[in-house]
Amino acid sequence: MSENETADVLTPQPPKLNPQVLAAEEKLWGALLADLGNEQLHKDYVGFVLKNNLIKQATRRYGPVIEDKEKHSIEARRLARQYQKSLVDLLFFTPKHETIKRSTSLEGFVIFFVVILFFIGVSTFLVDVSNISAILIFILRSLVPISLGALIIYFWIRFSKAKDYLDKE
Numbered sequence: 184m185s186e187n188e189t190a191d192v193l194t195p196q197p198p199k200l201n202p203q204v205l206a207a208e209e210k211l212w213g214a215l216l217a218d219l220g221n222e223q224l225h226k227d228y229v230g231f232v233l234k235n236n237l238i239k240q241a242t243r244r245y246g247p248v249i250e251d252k253e254k255h256s257i258e259a260r261r262l263a264r265q266y267q268k269s270l271v272d273l274l275f276f277t278p279k280h281e282t283i284k285r286s287t288s289l290e291g292f293v294i295f296f297v298v299i300l301f302f303i304g305v306s307t308f309l310v311d312v313s314n315i316s317a318i319l320i321f322i323l324r325s326l327v328p329i330s331l332g333a334l335i336i337y338f339w340i341r342f343s344k345a346k347d348y349l350d351k352e
Contacts, residue, residue: 204235212244219248219259225266232270242270294337301330 211231215224232241245267249260304326312320 200237204237207231208235208237208240216248219255219263222262225262229266229270233273238270238274242267242274245270294334297330297333297337300326301334304330 208231211224211228215221215228218224229241232238245263248255248263249267252260255263304323307320307323308327
């Protein structure tokens, strides 16, 4: 294979346009120009353009129609702009990604507070509590399972949401 043939194979080329398709597109465009206010003609033209992959040509054709304020009515130009925009959106289509909800500072504060309560509860098992009332000791020591349960539930919910998000993709 020569160098030129290799370059031709590696360089992407637009598909060769069929003259009959171009003639049909020209005919549809002419009918559309004759009656720009007819939405059905716009739909037929856009449908033909999409079927035959002539989106770039169609967006270029709509441009002068939109700019020509003297020749076309405001309503006709608005309709043309609407269809041109829909074609341009197809040209530059990018899928929309769902945004991940991040933890708020309030959630962070609550988690911090729950962790502090956990450590306060744990500390009652480690220090001498003989001079503290039994009810207060019971309350402080009950902070351990309550805060631990709250943390487990919180992280389980966050894990489930993250798993659901990954399963969608």
